[in-house]
Amino acid sequence: MRKSGSQSPTFDKIIEASLQLFNQEGERVITTNHIAERMNISTGKLYYHFRNKEEIVNELYQRYVKGMGEQLSAAINHCNSIEAMVGAMEKTLRHIWSFRFLPQSLPSLFCVNPVLAENHQQISRGQLNNKLGQLFARLREQGMLQGDDSQLQHLVQHFQMVQTGWVTSIRNSASAAELERMVEAGCRSLMYLLSPYVSPRFQQPFQRACARFA
Amino acid sequence: MRKSGSQSPTFDKIIEASLQLFNQEGERVITTNHIAERMNISTGKLYYHFRNKEEIVNELYQRYVKGMGEQLSAAINHCNSIEAMVGAMEKTLRHIWSFRFLPQSLPSLFCVNPVLAENHQQISRGQLNNKLGQLFARLREQGMLQGDDSQLQHLVQHFQMVQTGWVTSIRNSASAAELERMVEAGCRSLMYLLSPYVSPRFQQPFQRACARFA
Amino acid sequence: MRKSGSQSPTFDKIIEASLQLFNQEGERVITTNHIAERMNISTGKLYYHFRNKEEIVNELYQRYVKGMGEQLSAAINHCNSIEAMVGAMEKTLRHIWSFRFLPQSLPSLFCVNPVLAENHQQISRGQLNNKLGQLFARLREQGMLQGDDSQLQHLVQHFQMVQTGWVTSIRNSASAAELERMVEAGCRSLMYLLSPYVSPRFQQPFQRACARFA
Amino acid sequence: MRKSGSQSPTFDKIIEASLQLFNQEGERVITTNHIAERMNISTGKLYYHFRNKEEIVNELYQRYVKGMGEQLSAAINHCNSIEAMVGAMEKTLRHIWSFRFLPQSLPSLFCVNPVLAENHQQISRGQLNNKLGQLFARLREQGMLQGDDSQLQHLVQHFQMVQTGWVTSIRNSASAAELERMVEAGCRSLMYLLSPYVSPRFQQPFQRACARFA
DNA sequence: AATGAATGAGCCTTCATTCAT
DNA sequence: AATGAATGAAGGCTCATTCAT
Structure with a gap:
């Protein structure tokens, strides 16, 4: 497992948005698209910071x-x-x-x-x-x-x-x-x-x- | 919720196969296709007995x-x-x-x-x-x-x-x-x-x- | 095309039920199952009287x-x-x-x-x-x-x-x-x-x- | 209803291909798969531009x-x-x-x-x-x-x-x-x-x- | 005649992920 | 770094039709 820790502001923001959505709606129903959409970023950006969900x-x-x-x-x-x-x-x-x-x-x-x-x-x-x-x-x-x-x-x-x-x-x-x-x-x-x-x-x-x- | 109980042998067999697969692999990764495949029945048959997963x-x-x-x-x-x-x-x-x-x-x-x-x-x-x-x-x-x-x-x-x-x-x-x-x-x-x-x-x-x- | 006309009471009842459903809901959305269900007959019976929809x-x-x-x-x-x-x-x-x-x-x-x-x-x-x-x-x-x-x-x-x-x-x-x-x-x-x-x-x-x- | 108008070249191409197929074969028999196939694009692409048929x-x-x-x-x-x-x-x-x-x-x-x-x-x-x-x-x-x-x-x-x-x-x-x-x-x-x-x-x-x- | 369980091709759709730009 | 269009495998499900009984 990669070492935990913020690598960049975007990295952190993605993590925070994901946490919020996961908590609210359930991890199972939240897709990477949802996260990107909620953050108003492109899916590409998300996948630049994380290899996958x-x-x-x-x-x-x-x-x-x-x-x-x-x-x-x-x-x-x-x-x-x-x-x-x-x-x-x-x-x-x-x-x-x-x-x-x-x-x-x-x-x-x-x-x-x-x-x-x-x-x-x-x-x-x-x-x-x-x-x-x-x-x-x-x-x-x-x-x-x-x-x-x-x-x-x-x-x-x-x-x-x-x-x-x-x-x-x-x-x-x-x-x-x-x-x-x-x-x-x-x-x-x-x-x-x-x-x-x-x-x-x-x-x-x-x-x-x-x-x-x- | 419908009353529980066996409605037919097939019904029960589907339930049992599903239980087995769910327990083994996790409900999340088992699809209706998996269940049908494992039982060697058509998806149609499964959906004849259950409206959905x-x-x-x-x-x-x-x-x-x-x-x-x-x-x-x-x-x-x-x-x-x-x-x-x-x-x-x-x-x-x-x-x-x-x-x-x-x-x-x-x-x-x-x-x-x-x-x-x-x-x-x-x-x-x-x-x-x-x-x-x-x-x-x-x-x-x-x-x-x-x-x-x-x-x-x-x-x-x-x-x-x-x-x-x-x-x-x-x-x-x-x-x-x-x-x-x-x-x-x-x-x-x-x-x-x-x-x-x-x-x-x-x-x-x-x-x-x-x-x-x- | 087969000659039109009632061949049997069931034949006629199927025709009538179909007409009713087609008119009400649209032929496109009415399936043979719908017709049989509405008439409380089996699909088999329907297909005994008509080769298909x-x-x-x-x-x-x-x-x-x-x-x-x-x-x-x-x-x-x-x-x-x-x-x-x-x-x-x-x-x-x-x-x-x-x-x-x-x-x-x-x-x-x-x-x-x-x-x-x-x-x-x-x-x-x-x-x-x-x-x-x-x-x-x-x-x-x-x-x-x-x-x-x-x-x-x-x-x-x-x-x-x-x-x-x-x-x-x-x-x-x-x-x-x-x-x-x-x-x-x-x-x-x-x-x-x-x-x-x-x-x-x-x-x-x-x-x-x-x-x-x- | 969304405002009409070309949103992108792909959007337009899908519309045109659909129109052609619908006119030729009848809208009823043309599926989204047909459209994608005819255009040599993936279904995903089609669904990226249109939510559904x-x-x-x-x-x-x-x-x-x-x-x-x-x-x-x-x-x-x-x-x-x-x-x-x-x-x-x-x-x-x-x-x-x-x-x-x-x-x-x-x-x-x-x-x-x-x-x-x-x-x-x-x-x-x-x-x-x-x-x-x-x-x-x-x-x-x-x-x-x-x-x-x-x-x-x-x-x-x-x-x-x-x-x-x-x-x-x-x-x-x-x-x-x-x-x-x-x-x-x-x-x-x-x-x-x-x-x-x-x-x-x-x-x-x-x-x-x-x-x-x- | 009739039952109703079973078939299976195929439809619509989603979504994690990639990739050219 | 970032975009966003594109991919494609796979999932859920329907439905006309068949068939053993």
């Missing part, structure tokens, strides 16, 4: 993973309070939302885009998984979470699955207000998932944080 | 939901032991696996097949959700599970999301042996999810059941 | 021509008064209307149905033309019409073209009331066409007959 | 109407002599001939192409009708024609119907020589139609013009 998707995938990684890293470094955790969670959900076409399309893309399948197996299931594992480990070190290794390992998986399940359950056409409510609901859902593993002495602040979303 | 997918969706509903109903009626529960879980995972293209394709199908989107919102998110809720409520009545209403409600959601996440994470080309391992892993994962809500006096048999999958 | 159209054409011929013959035999003429005209228009798909579809059918093309050239342009010519000749004998041979010959052509033009200009979905108005308008139009050739001494009754449609 | 037909209709309108306008401006009138008539017939598939296919197209139905009702039955009415009115002003308003109105209708009837009666495969004879016959036919309304003092030049076609 796959490459656009792959680049978006890279950006998605990079963003997730950054947020997890930040969370790892600032996981000293329940509030910080909740804040991180919310940010993560928003990030997923801003790439919502991906969780929706990835499984169906794998049969068409083997590069992506390969990447997902290694990167996401590797890198992101790891980081989330580290985060939970750190939280255990700090006494916020408890549980044995295999419990936390499963928690990592479940956490990711619930994130994905969350974004998949929202209508693409949700309004800003609806989104806010959904983000709150998503945070609540994730907190319920963590709740059994929150240490007794952190239960109070945790419940208080939960209340914020009630 | 959508109708095939919809019929498969109906069958999927019907099967899930039946299994949940059965589980509700025989939820007297941990073993029974685990058995039900395993059956459910196998059923999902046998329709694995659906959890993978549903999100991307919604932007193309509005009937399906509508149905999913009502049927799955309604009927199946309800049944799973009933099952957990019953388990609580019997003292196997504990937790307040909202905890169990979230457990329902998480349970479904983990099921979906599980099937999505398996390679379509998994061998029979691999599948067996994956089913075990899936059961284990779901048990970890339930574990915090298992009543203390059922923890022992629960852990024993877990051990079966270790 | 062409044969249905041809049979309808035969009936159309036969009806026109009969009406012209009747007119020839009762052309003693202006009123009789006008009545005949009206009947003719109604008959054309009841086969209105034909004037609309004939030209486009010729490139697909050579039998029809051949027949039309000979039958219509022959038989009907002749009869209308006879009628006008008879009217001239009786002193109602005047004009030389070539004038009357052209009148024959124009008369037919105006009939065709008339039916083509009406919406297929015209209501019964609209139809009545259109028939009146059609009669008026044809009378205007004849008017210059009506003998002076018949002008008064002719104008009176015209007034009926004013 | 309908659009090609509509464009041809626009050109047909535009041409008719121009010829009628010219006739209105130069209707000072019988000869000019006859010349205009002949030009009109040739124009209709060059779009002969249209009068043949329009009625059967209406049930398939609602845009065309709508347009025909308004444009042809409106615009062209009007112009022809103006022409006859002008001829009456100049003393060449006589007749009351409703007579001339009907004359307009009949004139158009006879034009249509004329072109419909010619074999598509007519040779150049045959065409010449048919054009003459058509002019003669139209003159017979007008003849009763030609003022007495113009009868002589009118008959002389007629003789040209005898």
Whole structure:
């Protein structure tokens, strides 16, 4: 996979327009022509910057993973309070939302885009998984979470699955207000998932944080 | 949506061939031509039995939901032991696996097949959700599970999301042996999810059941 | 071309249903399946009675021509008064209307149905033309019409073209009331066409007959 | 309806090839594939310039109407002599001939192409009708024609119907020589139609013009 | 006579991609 | 860098017609 990153202003604009359209209408129904049309550029220009549609998707995938990684890293470094955790969670959900076409399309893309399948197996299931594992480990070190290794390992998986399940359950056409409510609901859902593993002495602040979303 | 059910042997054979191909290759890349070719029938024959590909997918969706509903109903009626529960879980995972293209394709199908989107919102998110809720409520009545209403409600959601996440994470080309391992892993994962809500006096048999999958 | 005529009740029912559908929706968009469906019979049954769609159209054409011929013959035999003429005209228009798909579809059918093309050239342009010519000749004998041979010959052509033009200009979905108005308008139009050739001494009754449609 | 007019050389070539094929073989049997094949271009190219066959037909209709309108306008401006009138008539017939598939296919197209139905009702039955009415009115002003308003109105209708009837009666495969004879016959036919309304003092030049076609 | 499932050629159309300019 | 016309494989689907029963 090519290294992610903006190569030129046009490159970025294509990526952004694609993301918008993919999120709105679904990657499956958006053609390269749609993207070019929406941007008022020629198809030729689009194909000058990307060899094909796959490459656009792959680049978006890279950006998605990079963003997730950054947020997890930040969370790892600032996981000293329940509030910080909740804040991180919310940010993560928003990030997923801003790439919502991906969780929706990835499984169906794998049969068409083997590069992506390969990447997902290694990167996401590797890198992101790891980081989330580290985060939970750190939280255990700090006494916020408890549980044995295999419990936390499963928690990592479940956490990711619930994130994905969350974004998949929202209508693409949700309004800003609806989104806010959904983000709150998503945070609540994730907190319920963590709740059994929150240490007794952190239960109070945790419940208080939960209340914020009630 | 038309009522599900076999209308004729050919109808059923088309459904079965489609399911097989969808599961193997991904619904997105399988065309009606592929299905007809694989079955050695004319496209006309296929279109005599189904107005279009959508109708095939919809019929498969109906069958999927019907099967899930039946299994949940059965589980509700025989939820007297941990073993029974685990058995039900395993059956459910196998059923999902046998329709694995659906959890993978549903999100991307919604932007193309509005009937399906509508149905999913009502049927799955309604009927199946309800049944799973009933099952957990019953388990609580019997003292196997504990937790307040909202905890169990979230457990329902998480349970479904983990099921979906599980099937999505398996390679379509998994061998029979691999599948067996994956089913075990899936059961284990779901048990970890339930574990915090298992009543203390059922923890022992629960852990024993877990051990079966270790 | 096969001799026209009812061969069996089913034969007739197919013809009638076809006529109805052709008139309503246009022969071009009505398939043999439509006809069978509308009649609640199998396609097989339809094809037992007619070798193909062409044969249905041809049979309808035969009936159309036969009806026109009969009406012209009747007119020839009762052309003693202006009123009789006008009545005949009206009947003719109604008959054309009841086969209105034909004037609309004939030209486009010729490139697909050579039998029809051949027949039309000979039958219509022959038989009907002749009869209308006879009628006008008879009217001239009786002193109602005047004009030389070539004038009357052209009148024959124009008369037919105006009939065709008339039916083509009406919406297929015209209501019964609209139809009545259109028939009146059609009669008026044809009378205007004849008017210059009506003998002076018949002008008064002719104008009176015209007034009926004013 | 899109404004008529050449958008590009290819656009025009497609239109011309389509017109030729439609006229030769009948619009009903000519598919977009035929057109592309005949032109030795890819179907994609054709669909790059026209969204579908309908659009090609509509464009041809626009050109047909535009041409008719121009010829009628010219006739209105130069209707000072019988000869000019006859010349205009002949030009009109040739124009209709060059779009002969249209009068043949329009009625059967209406049930398939609602845009065309709508347009025909308004444009042809409106615009062209009007112009022809103006022409006859002008001829009456100049003393060449006589007749009351409703007579001339009907004359307009009949004139158009006879034009249509004329072109419909010619074999598509007519040779150049045959065409010449048919054009003459058509002019003669139209003159017979007008003849009763030609003022007495113009009868002589009118008959002389007629003789040209005898 | 009738059924209705089956055929298959072929239509319309899309769309990722290329390429001359 | 960019244009936008062009390609062509392939997809979805129709429909007149056949045929085993």
